[in-house]
Amino acid sequence: MGEALATQQLDQMKTLLDTFKSNLEDFAVKHKKEIKRDPVFRMHFQRMCNNVGIDPLASNKGFWSDILGFGDFYYELAVQIAEVCIATRERNGGLIDLGELKREVERMRGRGAQAISEDDIVQSIKAMHPLGSGFAVVMIGNRRMVQSVPRELNVDTTKALELAEESGFISVQMLRGRLGWEEERATKLLQSMLKDGICWIDTQDHPPTYWIAGLLA
Amino acid sequence: MATSAFECPAIHSFPPFFTQQPTADTWNKQRQLWCELVLAHSQHHRVFIIDADEVVGKAAPFHNPAIRRSLPRETVVLVLEHLVSALKCGEWENKDRTRCWVFWRKPDEWASLIYKWIFDTGRTNTVCTTFEIIHGDESADESFHELPEPLLMRALDVLVKQGKAQIFNSSDGNAGVKFI
Numbered sequence: 181m182g183e184a185l186a187t188q189q190l191d192q193m194k195t196l197l198d199t200f201k202s203n204l205e206d207f208a209v210k211h212k213k214e215i216k217r218d219p220v221f222r223m224h225f226q227r228m229c230n231n232v233g234i235d236p237l238a239s240n241k242g243f244w245s246d247i248l249g250f251g252d253f254y255y256e257l258a259v260q261i262a263e264v265c266i267a268t269r270e271r272n273g274g275l276i277d278l279g280e281l282k283r284e285v286e287r288m289r290g291r292g293a294q295a296i297s298e299d300d301i302v303q304s305i306k307a308m309h310p311l312g313s314g315f316a317v318v319m320i321g322n323r324r325m326v327q328s329v330p331r332e333l334n335v336d337t338t339k340a341l342e343l344a345e346e347s348g349f350i351s352v353q354m355l356r357g358r359l360g361w362e363e364e365r366a367t368k369l370l371q372s373m374l375k376d377g378i379c380w381i382d383t384q385d386h387p388p389t390y391w392i393a394g395l396l397a
Numbered sequence: 398m399a400t401s402a403f404e405c406p407a408i409h410s411f412p413p414f415f416t417q418q419p420t421a422d423t424w425n426k427q428r429q430l431w432c433e434l435v436l437a438h439s440q441h442h443r444v445f446i447i448d449a450d451e452v453v454g455k456a457a458p459f460h461n462p463a464i465r466r467s468l469p470r471e472t473v474v475l476v477l478e479h480l481v482s483a484l485k486c487g488e489w490e491n492k493d494r495t496r497c498w499v500f501w502r503k504p505d506e507w508a509s510l511i512y513k514w515i516f517d518t519g520r521t522n523t524v525c526t527t528f529e530i531i532h533g534d535e536s537a538d539e540s541f542h543e544l545p546e547p548l549l550m551r552a553l554d555v556l557v558k559q560g561k562a563q564i565f566n567s568s569d570g571n572a573g574v575k576f577i
Contacts (some may be wrong), residue, residue, distance in 0.1 A: 270425065270426035271408075271426050271427075273423075349412075374418075374419060374423075377422055377423050380411070380413035380414070380423065380427075381413055381416055382415070382466075383416045384412065384415060384465075384466055385412065390413075391412065393411075393423075396407060396408060396411050
């Protein structure tokens with residue numbers, strides 16, 4: 181009795197989901213143009229899909245990519261993201277602000293290209309993940325940054341970056357005063373950030389300040 | 398000559414751009430960015446020679462008063478040295494490495510432009526003076542008008558080597574050139 185009920189409910193559920201899926205497909209076909217053209221619309225659509233467990237990016241073949249050409253869009257974007265990250269790596273140590281990355285990618289795509297949003301960049305980076313690219317989106321305070329060098333940002337670096345987010349720079353004095361660190365801890369961290377290329381030092385400031393190259397612009 | 402203002406790249410407002418970076422990879426990139434900036438800026442303002450003693454703390458792009466930063470003299474010299482030895486886009490006037498010619502156009506590019514003008518205006522097989530080429534009214538609209546004499550001579554040397562010009566030195570210091 182109970183088992184029969186459970187089966188019945190499961191069947192109903194399946195039918196419901198199938199209906200929803202097919203509606204979603206109809207919706208996608210109908211709004212194909214908006215999804216392709218409007219980055220905000222695309223973001224909402226992407227989220228709606230994720231909520232019901234459909235990933236339009238999951239495969240480059242099949243219904244979703246055929247209808248929307250999503251696979252191509254995101255993979256093309258992924259290549260552009262990789263190019264910008266690699267081209268600016270020597271300058272910023274492989275850590276770049278998402279907004280700046282978007283501007284650089286837009287410049288590369290040219291004026292006539294389809295508009296993109298920061299969300300598209302995040303989706304694209306996710307799509308690259310199976311390739312073992314080492315690209316990752318990291319939260320620094322309230323800011324999203326893209327890391328293109330496989331590296332674990334340790335707690336101290338993250339805290340220092342959060343502090344730098346306000347003005348673009350940090351100093352030994354700021355780390356001591358604001359985070360209550362010992363001088364040696366602050367100096368060591370800043371030296372290692374310099375070595376990694378994340379920071380640039382300004383010795384024309386007294387005492388010297390350390391600027392995050394990925395926050396430039 | 399330049400009518401529009403030169404637009405400096407964003408990094409020119411980044412204070413540490415004016416400090417030589419201690420990390421080798423970063424410094425290589427920084428030096429490259431400085432060289433690109435120097436070439437673009439010189440081309441825009443038709444600057445042909447940079448004097449390290451004159452620019453430090455005074456002249457753009459080595460000085461940015463908006464953020465109160467200046468590239469120190471020794472770093473200016475390192476940037477210019479890279480322009481000369483690695484990029485072949487410059488030449489020190491003397492061994493003391495103070496004044497540096499900036500080749501935002503290389504001598505062979507000036508040579509082609511000059512030869513094109515000579516050819517287009519029917520001056521082949523005649524003798525011109527160097528004065529006529531760079532200061533004459535007829536070259537007023539040409540990009541090589543008012544080209545400094547040493548750069549003109551470098552360009553003419555290229556044409557001589559190509560067998561397109563012969564140089565005659567005259568006593569008044571004004572060389573004559575016959576284009577073939």
